[in-house]
Amino acid sequence: MSGLPPYASTGQKVWYYTFRVICGLIFFFLIAPILVIIPLSFNAEDFFTFTPEMLRFDPAGYSLKHYEDFFTNSNWQQALWNSVTIAPMATLFSVSFGTLAAIGLSQPHVPFRRAIMAILISPMIVPLIISAAGMFFFYSRVGLQGTYWGVVLAHAALGIPFVIITVTATLVGFDRSLTRAAANMGADPVTTFFRVQMPLILPGVISGGLFAFITSFDEVVVVLFVGSAGQKTLPWQMFTGLREQISPTILAVATLLVAISVVLLATLEILRRRSERLRGMSPG
Numbered sequence: 615m616s617g618l619p620p621y622a623s624t625g626q627k628v629w630y631y632t633f634r635v636i637c638g639l640i641f642f643f644l645i646a647p648i649l650v651i652i653p654l655s656f657n658a659e660d661f662f663t664f665t666p667e668m669l670r671f672d673p674a675g676y677s678l679k680h681y682e683d684f685f686t687n688s689n690w691q692q693a694l695w696n697s698v699t700i701a702p703m704a705t706l707f708s709v710s711f712g713t714l715a716a717i718g719l720s721q722p723h724v725p726f727r728r729a730i731m732a733i734l735i736s737p738m739i740v741p742l743i744i745s746a747a748g749m750f751f752f753y754s755r756v757g758l759q760g761t762y763w764g765v766v767l768a769h770a771a772l773g774i775p776f777v778i779i780t781v782t783a784t785l786v787g788f789d790r791s792l793t794r795a796a797a798n799m800g801a802d803p804v805t806t807f808f809r810v811q812m813p814l815i816l817p818g819v820i821s822g823g824l825f826a827f828i829t830s831f832d833e834v835v836v837v838l839f840v841g842s843a844g845q846k847t848l849p850w851q852m853f854t855g856l857r858e859q860i861s862p863t864i865l866a867v868a869t870l871l872v873a874i875s876v877v878l879l880a881t882l883e884i885l886r887r888r889s890e891r892l893r894g895m896s897p898g
Contacts, residue, residue: 651872700762837849
């Protein structure tokens with residue numbers, strides 16, 4: 615009963631434990647599909663179901679052959695290479711434009727700040743299929759449809775809202791007297807940004823960049839519209855595998871993506887706590 619005061623009533627105690635049971639059930643509902651996929655990725659057979667050997671925990675029912683297929687199959691490796699080359703570049707554009715937009719919109723003298731903010735974060739609100747169709751028609755007119763840079767710019771547009779939101783949240787606790795002091799000491803705006811402002815908002819910038827990277831690395835709808843066969847990314851290859859040939863290698867790839875997402879989310883949590891400490895919102 616460490617979370618309850620000693621004078622808590624019976625109703626408060628019942629709600630205390632009921633609330634935690636409800637949260638546990640919701641968490642299980644969200645995590646259950648992942649808990650099913652991970653063991654299936656080690657299936658020794660080419661099935662999407664648990665075999666009797668797996669249910670008996672017989673070592674003969676488990677294998678790493680699907681992971682081996684992922685690392686040796688040329689189609690999967692090409693898709694991985696495309697994702698690895700597209701996502702970082704899209705993240706770089708998202709972080710650059712998103713950070714500048716967030717800093718600009720944080721200035722009180724900027725007119726129509728709310729309207730501009732709503733437009734910039736609209737890719738998070740508008741259904742993805744609509745954004746993908748719009749990008750397809752626009753990029754086909756300007757010659758970017760089916761090109762590497764077309765996919766990069768499309769993914770960057772999807773990642774910019776995440777950077778704007780995280781950097782804007784970091785700027786809420788930013789002490790603007792620091793920039794005024796730097797200006798009084800003779801520092802130009804660029805020096806002030808990189809030497810004073812950037813170190814303090816860096817956790818928010820990195821967090822937004824990680825969100826943008828995950829968005830680009832996992833995105834499939836836009837790349838289906840904007841990309842070509844030469845830009846077939848890892849999610850696109852997984853979608854093709856589900857539609858044309860049911861390959862359990864998809865489960866192995868999904869498990870690897872889950873592991874990467876867990877590592878990135880853990881990094882985000884570390885950066886969030888560091889940002890709070892820098893802003894004095896939590897004890898060191």
